[in-house]
Structure formats: C-alpha cells, structure tokens
Amino acid sequence: MLFVDMLFVMVVAISFIPILTGYCAHSRGRSFWLWFVLGWVLPLVSFFLLFALIARDELNPGRRLLGEAKQILREAEEAAARIRAEK
Structure with a gap:
C-alpha cells in the first residue's frame, strides 16, 4: 500500500x-x-x-500596446453588438 x-x-x-x-x-x-x-x-x-515568450511580450512596448489596442477594439465591438441587439 x-x-x-x-x-x-x-x-x-x-x-x-x-x-x-x-x-x-x-x-x-x-x-x-x-x-x-x-x-x-x-x-x-x-x-x-513559456516564461521567455511571456517576458518577450511584456518587455516589448510595441507588443504590449498592440495587446491593449486589441482589447479596446474587442470591448468596442462587444458594446456595438449590444447596442444593435437592443434595437
């Protein structure tokens, strides 16, 4: 056992x-x-x-800004879809 x-x-x-x-x-x-x-x-x-890939994304300001921009666009598209669904 x-x-x-x-x-x-x-x-x-x-x-x-x-x-x-x-x-x-x-x-x-x-x-x-x-x-x-x-x-x-x-x-x-x-x-x-994986640690190296994450560090590369975090230490590169261009990649970080690109990720933030993608998040903002995603939220804007979701908000637009909600507004269209309400009409």
Whole structure:
C-alpha cells in the first residue's frame, strides 16, 4: 500500500508543472491543452519557453500596446453588438 501512496504523490507532484504551464499559457491567450501536453512531454523546457515568450511580450512596448489596442477594439465591438441587439 505504501508503494501506491508514493506513486500517487509522485504523479501529483509531476503534474504540477504541466498544470501551471497550461494555466499561465491560458491566462496569456494561448492554448491550455497544447501547453499542458508540452508540460508533460518536456516539463522544464516548456515552462522556461513559456516564461521567455511571456517576458518577450511584456518587455516589448510595441507588443504590449498592440495587446491593449486589441482589447479596446474587442470591448468596442462587444458594446456595438449590444447596442444593435437592443434595437
């Protein structure tokens, strides 16, 4: 029984990185499942690769402004769609 418990703890501990990688990717608009699978296949490599991609987006002012502009346009389109739906 001790072996089963240790195996369960190891699986939970190992699945922490894929879940964290998938969550970070999803919060940045990337595919959760793609990064979750990459987290299982290449745990540390995928985590650091995602970290580098996020850092590149955050440190580049042009990309940051582009993301903010896309968000503003998305909100404006949703507001326009709501106004059209009310008429």
